[in-house]
Amino acid sequence: MLEIKKYAAIDIGSNAVRLLISNVIVAEDKEPQFKKSSLVRVPIRLGADAFVGNAIISDSNITRMINAMEAFKLLMNVHGVEKYKACATSAMRESKNGDEVVAKIFEETGVKIDVIGGKEEAAIISSTDLNTLIEGDNSYLYVDVGGGSTEFTIFSKGKITTSISFKMGTVRLLNNKKSVNKEIFANVEKWIKKNTKDLKKVSLIGSGGNINKLFKMSGRTEGKPISFIYLNAQYQFLKNMSYEDRISELSLNPDRADVIIPATKIYLSAMKWSGARKIYVPKIGLSDGIIKSLFNNTL
Structure with missing residues (x-):
């Protein structure tokens, strides 16, 4: 019996935002296989806002983020993704208006973003193969x-x-x-x-x-x-x-x-x-x- 699941990950980094869609192939008596199906990278440099001056994510980048999340939602629908998770790292974590940006994106797109700490980020990465x-x-x-x-x-x-x-x-x-x-x-x-x-x-x-x-x-x-x-x-x-x-x-x-x-x-x-x-x-x-x-x- 072979089962194929489709999962997606949204990685909101300081230099770019990525959407990864993967097929998880589950076969009886075998280790699950994780096969990348699609990877989209958008060059939204949030760190240029978060790490300088007043550490506020700009209106233009907020608009770009909203557009990116809407596009990612459409792509996930087309691929038939059944489950996804969006995580933001240091730029969103350190910006003064990060919580407001996360709330606005959720209100506009329905995409819930979790802002994770450095240790949590390291733990997630080290869980890979x-x-x-x-x-x-x-x-x-x-x-x-x-x-x-x-x-x-x-x-x-x-x-x-x-x-x-x-x-x-x-x-x-x-x-x-x-x-x-x-x-x-x-x-x-x-x-x-x-x-x-x-x-x-x-x-x-x-x-x-x-x-x-x-x-x-x-x-x-x-x-x-x-x-x-x-x-x-x-x-x-x-x-x-x-x-x-x-x-x-x-x-x-x-x-x-x-x-x-x-x-x-x-x-x-x-x-x-x-x-x-x-x-x-x-x-x-x-x-x-x-x-x-x-x-x-x-x-």
């Missing part, structure tokens, strides 16, 4: 870089030993003063070194739109890691290009061409401080975690 990567006694530092925050989770001997969320997202780094960013990086360095010093042969697992793009640009086959040497060379190459050239010559989206620099720096720094020489890039993130949590009724 990382077990396909995490092997035996090996140690891993899982790094999920978003627009407003970065979540770090350490796996040792197949289990989570500790996790933390830092306000070190790509959009935030672009808008912060250099002195503020220097302090944030120093705090992250201290945490990583403290929590990995007793671990042997640490590897990184990276998630987020930027590392997925870097992996695609590397030409690596799925499942193969990127080396520290390659990632560092790519970082220098990207940094020496102008924003315009990254768009015209590398075909990066305008809202990707700027944030990819601080994102790469975060991954490289995490590798350096943990002693990792390679980074694995499974195509997983908050949306995938929401889908799995919906299926398991853990949300």
